[in-house]
Amino acid sequence: MSIQRVTFPAFITLIAAFSPVTQASINTAQIVASSLSPACIQWRVSGICYWLLCGWHGCTVKISVKVTHYLPEAVVSTYHAPGGNPWSDMAQVSRLSGGVENTVTGALSHLNVGGGHHNVQIAGQRRTSLRFKYADAIGHPATNLIGGQIPGYSCRSAATPLMPYFLSTLDTMAWRSGLPESFYPEALIPGQRELGSQMAGNMWGNIYPRSGFVNQTDEDKAAAVVAQRVADIITRTGQSHVYQTLKGTPTVGYWPPEPVKENTGTKNHQWQRLSPKLSPSCAVFPDGEHSAAIDGNQAYALWQPYSCCQRRGQRFLSSTAI
Secondary structure, eight states, X not given: OOGGGSOHHHHHHHHHHTSOOSSSOBOHHHHHHHTOOHHHHOOEEEEEEEEEEEETTXXXXXXXXXXXXXXXXXXXXXXXXXXXXXXXXXXXXXXXXTHHHHHHHHHTGGGOOOSEEEEEEETTTEEEXXXXXXXXXXXXTTHHHHTTSSTTTSOOXXXXXXXXXXXXXXXXXXXXXXXXXXXXXXXXXXXXXXXXXXXXXXXXXXXXXXXXXXEOSOHHHXXXXXXXXXXXXXXXXXXXXXXXXXXXXXXXXXXXXXXXXXXXXXXXXXXXXXXSSOOSSOBOSSOOOOOOOTTSOEEEEEEEEEEEEOOOSSEEEEEEEO
């Protein structure tokens, strides 16, 4: 797309989207505009697909270009209280779904599991910070505006815009208790499923158990760990949580991403920070030092890579990478 085809209103929208924000909230228009980021999309020609086309006069081999690019799939928000989602247009979704949580919270009231953070003194010396966060994962509003719009040159997204894939208020039992995942090997064996690295001195937190509790003194890092846990859940099937699976089905000429996995670089996912400060680029966690939102409510866009090629025949033969 040439720059001449970008309309003036769209240009103004982009400027507004990437301007510094003074509040932690962000709206749908800003999220859509922020998705028009070449640094996050990373479109490239990745190979050639071969198709067998047969007709009345015999068969011939046709080729098509294989492309790979990222798509924004979900907006993952972490916050301290129901209704605190910094995506202002979706802030009431979790509040309206809180009936189940209210019932379960009453049963678990003895656990003192309110939102926010709690300072805990250990042996009179070491102080840690145990934080609890609510979380939502909602289909990115621009996922279909980018994916599948140019046949053969943009891949369709597995995500549905505005679809609630995860609401922690509906997953209260697992999200507040950490059960049964507290007994999984990933949670019990040191070094398994950790965001960052102890050896590198850049450990952000454990992925398991995938609950709302995080032992992390840094508010921003705690929010990132919770967001990573949510992405880990929704991109897999058969998890012990209440959620909708966000996972594409491979077909001929279409390769959706693998489930999100931490510490793999940008191989299968990346994050775009949306709130409290909107970023025009994407990265993977750990991604350096960032200031946390004053109210502790933060939002991120989950991007994943897709590959596809245009169908040119009845039978897909193979593809080669370039």
